[in-house]
Amino acid sequence: MSIAGWLQIILVLALVVVAAVPLGGYIVRVLAGEHNLLSPVLAPVERGFYRAAGVDERKEHGWLAYTMAMLIFSLFHLLVLYAMQRLQNYLPLDPKGFDPVAPDLAFNTSMSFVTNTNWQNYAGETTLTHFVQMLGLTVHNFLSPAVGLAMAVALARAFIRSEARTIGNFWVDMTRATLYVMLPLAVIVAVALVVLGVPQTLLGSVEATTLEGAKQVISLGPIASQEAIKELGTNGGGFLNANSAHPFENPNAWSNMLEIWALLVIPVATIFAFGRMVGDARQGLSLLWTMAIVLIVGIVAIYAAESYGNPILTALGVDPSLGNFEGKEVRFGQAMTALFATATTGTSTGAVNAMHDSLTPLGGLVPMFNMLLGCITPGGVGSGLYGIIVVALLSVFVAGLMVGRTPEYLGKKIEAREMKFVMFALLIYAVNVLGFAAASAIAPFVVGDSGYLGNKGPHGLSEIIYAFASTNGNNGSAFAGLNGNNLWFNTTLAFAMFLGRFGYVVPVLALAGSLAAKKKVAPSAGTFPTTGPHFVGLLLGVIIILYLLQYFPALALGPVVEHFLMLNGKSF
Amino acid sequence: MVQHFRPAIVLIVLMTLLTGVLYPFAITGFANVVFPHRAGGSMILRDGNVIGSALIGQNFTSDKYFHGRPSATNTPDPNDPTKNVDAPYNAANSGASNYGATSQALIDRVKADVESWHKAGIAGPIPADAVTTSASGLDPDISPANALLQVARVAKARNLPEDKVRAVVTAAIEGRALGVIGEPRVNVLELNLALDALPAT
Numbered sequence: 001m002s003i004a005g006w007l008q009i010i011l012v013l014a015l016v017v018v019a020a021v022p023l024g025g026y027i028v029r030v031l032a033g034e035h036n037l038l039s040p041v042l043a044p045v046e047r048g049f050y051r052a053a054g055v056d057e058r059k060e061h062g063w064l065a066y067t068m069a070m071l072i073f074s075l076f077h078l079l080v081l082y083a084m085q086r087l088q089n090y091l092p093l094d095p096k097g098f099d100p101v102a103p104d105l106a107f108n109t110s111m112s113f114v115t116n117t118n119w120q121n122y123a124g125e126t127t128l129t130h131f132v133q134m135l136g137l138t139v140h141n142f143l144s145p146a147v148g149l150a151m152a153v154a155l156a157r158a159f160i161r162s163e164a165r166t167i168g169n170f171w172v173d174m175t176r177a178t179l180y181v182m183l184p185l186a187v188i189v190a191v192a193l194v195v196l197g198v199p200q201t202l203l204g205s206v207e208a209t210t211l212e213g214a215k216q217v218i219s220l221g222p223i224a225s226q227e228a229i230k231e232l233g234t235n236g237g238g239f240l241n242a243n244s245a246h247p248f249e250n251p252n253a254w255s256n257m258l259e260i261w262a263l264l265v266i267p268v269a270t271i272f273a274f275g276r277m278v279g280d281a282r283q284g285l286s287l288l289w290t291m292a293i294v295l296i297v298g299i300v301a302i303y304a305a306e307s308y309g310n311p312i313l314t315a316l317g318v319d320p321s322l323g324n325f326e327g328k329e330v331r332f333g334q335a336m337t338a339l340f341a342t343a344t345t346g347t348s349t350g351a352v353n354a355m356h357d358s359l360t361p362l363g364g365l366v367p368m369f370n371m372l373l374g375c376i377t378p379g380g381v382g383s384g385l386y387g388i389i390v391v392a393l394l395s396v397f398v399a400g401l402m403v404g405r406t407p408e409y410l411g412k413k414i415e416a417r418e419m420k421f422v423m424f425a426l427l428i429y430a431v432n433v434l435g436f437a438a439a440s441a442i443a444p445f446v447v448g449d450s451g452y453l454g455n456k457g458p459h460g461l462s463e464i465i466y467a468f469a470s471t472n473g474n475n476g477s478a479f480a481g482l483n484g485n486n487l488w489f490n491t492t493l494a495f496a497m498f499l500g501r502f503g504y505v506v507p508v509l510a511l512a513g514s515l516a517a518k519k520k521v522a523p524s525a526g527t528f529p530t531t532g533p534h535f536v537g538l539l540l541g542v543i544i545i546l547y548l549l550q551y552f553p554a555l556a557l558g559p560v561v562e563h564f565l566m567l568n569g570k571s572f
Numbered sequence: 573m574v575q576h577f578r579p580a581i582v583l584i585v586l587m588t589l590l591t592g593v594l595y596p597f598a599i600t601g602f603a604n605v606v607f608p609h610r611a612g613g614s615m616i617l618r619d620g621n622v623i624g625s626a627l628i629g630q631n632f633t634s635d636k637y638f639h640g641r642p643s644a645t646n647t648p649d650p651n652d653p654t655k656n657v658d659a660p661y662n663a664a665n666s667g668a669s670n671y672g673a674t675s676q677a678l679i680d681r682v683k684a685d686v687e688s689w690h691k692a693g694i695a696g697p698i699p700a701d702a703v704t705t706s707a708s709g710l711d712p713d714i715s716p717a718n719a720l721l722q723v724a725r726v727a728k729a730r731n732l733p734e735d736k737v738r739a740v741v742t743a744a745i746e747g748r749a750l751g752v753i754g755e756p757r758v759n760v761l762e763l764n765l766a767l768d769a770l771p772a773t
Binding site for chain 1: 582586607624627631641662663664672674675679697708748754755761765
């Protein structure tokens with residue numbers, strides 16, 4: 001670890017907070033339909049969209065209509081992406097002449113993008129045409145986070161309203177999130193990335209003759225435009241197979257800092273926005289501190305573990321001063337790799353600037369644990385806010401049980417009905433991850449010698465757990481030694497993504513409906529305060545106890561045991 | 573339920589036009605007018621021919637050039653498309669080894685690479701970047717320590733004094749911007765181009 005490394009980490013995190021405060025205020029104004037900086041340009045576009053779509057922007061939805069609109073929109077968009085992939089050989093912008101994508105892979109990829117996961121069983125540069133990348137994937141990269149932001153704001157409204165029947169208009173929320181939040185930021189970041197050297201061209205590839213006279217075919221494409229929204233929308237699906245480790249997606253230290261900033265800024269801003277919406281900035285801050293503590297502990301752990309290096313290789317005569325360097329890029333170094341890996345899994349981004357499969361066992365444990373939490377530190381666009389609120393409700397419930405009072409959160413009584421929705425959402429995660437991982441771990445065609453695992457021993461189990469933690473948490477990063485492009489994983493991972501997104505948000509929106517209908521009560525002497533270090537401590541305690549109880553046995557058999565085997569020089 | 577069909581379909585179409593057509597094409601147009609070199613992949617031309625990208629590593633094997641890091645990229649086997657064969661620095665198919673820390677395959681490969689450095693007369697610990705594959709398989713950089721260890725070999729192959737080659741390497745080392753941002757590194761392709769540009773002695 002070095003001082004320069006720590007300074008870079010602190011600098012990026014500081015820039016995120018500095019930008020997130022005003023952006024949070026902007027998000028509140030935009031989603032309330034107030035006049036803002038971009039209204040002169042975008043308000044006519046917005047009105048035109050509503051007119052064409054037959055949307056009355058003043059008419060709000062109850063939770064059920066809101067949910068149905070979201071589900072139908074997502075289903076239709078999933079079908080569009082599936083059709084594009086299956087028909088890509090008939091569509092334009094196909095400079096390399098690709099075949100149609102196979103049905104199971106196309107299904108997996110469609111589910112992956114509609115759920116904001118962006119798990120990649122495909123390799124971009126050898127599978128997908130520019131048409132699919134631009135009109136398919138890039139559009140999903142805008143709309144899936146916009147849908148997430150819409151749902152988060154709908155849940156936040158439930159806390160400010162009293163005895164309300166509606167939680168907002170899905171079409172309006174989604175349109176405003178796309179037009180005013182995602183699009184302008186994407187333009188700014190895409191231009192900045194081009195300036196920093198990220199290619200943006202309609203060419204498919206260029207053939208070079210190297211200094212030694214060999215042919216080198218270099219894949220290209222409209223990379224910058226997709227890279228920008230890939231990070232901002234906490235999507236993570238790379239244009240190229242190596243994702244943000246590829247020099248074209250992430251050419252230097254500056255682009256690396258910009259990309260980490262971009263993937264953190266909207267989730268953090270959304271928490272500030274929540275504080276403003278409920279009229280008490282401290283409510284947002286207590287959630288943000290909880291997230292920040294988990295994130296910072298993760299950064300320290302991964303930076304320390306990776307800087308120490310791999311003792312097995314050190315014994316072979318490798319200089320450990322650069323740290324564990326397999327699967328890493330020279331230009332990023334350990335500090336900015338540690339920050340990227342923590343931030344990309346604390347959010348639901350899943351872009352990578354190093355191969356997580358080659359992290360040390362404890363280094364790899366950090367992203368795995370972040371994703372097992374459901375990516376809520378600080379979470380995906382929108383999904384981070386509703387995810388942490390679910391945990392906060394569980395925490396006030398636990399506190400309420402301890403003191404024997406009906407728990408409240410932001411003036412809403414949390415009763416049996418709400419707790420059932422909360423538990424339903426949380427249990428879906430556990431069943432989804434552990435169920436699919438267990439089924440895969442006992443399937444001979446997965447774990448056998450000619451199976452789908454890239455590594456043997458406990459690391460093989462880690463690959464399986466990581467895959468379902470990632471898809472369930474809608475993250476999308478991978479221990480990529482696992483071969484996911486086969487019928488088993490294309491299908492099971494797609495279902496894990498489906499349940500991790502829609503199985504989770506339907507109870508969350510039902511919760512929003514239930515809370516909105518309740519009367520808002522003034523805090524009394526018996527109200528448990530949900531601000532300050534006390535509450536942060538409670539939230540952290542609940543997170544640690546809840547998730548360690550669920551996942552410790554699995555983690556003990558994977559990364560933890562591998563760590564001790566590595567220290568003893570054991571290999572597989 | 574049916575009342576949601578129209579907004580769903582219309583908004584998907586309009587958003588596709590806005591974010592899937594207008595947005596990427598506008599960025600493409602801007603990039604190619606204002607920054608054509610970067611938009612095209614920072615290609616390096618010599619005598620009018622593309623010899624590579626400044627951002628993408630190449631597979632150097634000759635003694636007279638500095639070598640990049642080992643690369644784990646591959647390509648489909650021409651004889652059996654269901655299998656892959658090694659193809660270092662294949663810039664049409666980026667990728668990594670994905671070996672975990674306790675992987676025997678990783679250990680065997682690193683052991684062999686360390687031994688070949690030792691055989692070439694380099695004593696002591698080998699810089700980690702010289703015996704590990706990168707995340708993209710296309711890493712354009714090596715560490716300064718790695719470059720300096722190769723000076724003797726390159727100087728001998730080129731019949732140049734070592735000091736002269738070392739001076740080229742030292743000039744090619746990029747430090748941290750403002751003393752903080754980035755990592756010390758040497759771009760191998762640019763270093764080799766600088767060597768080729770040395771006046772003949």
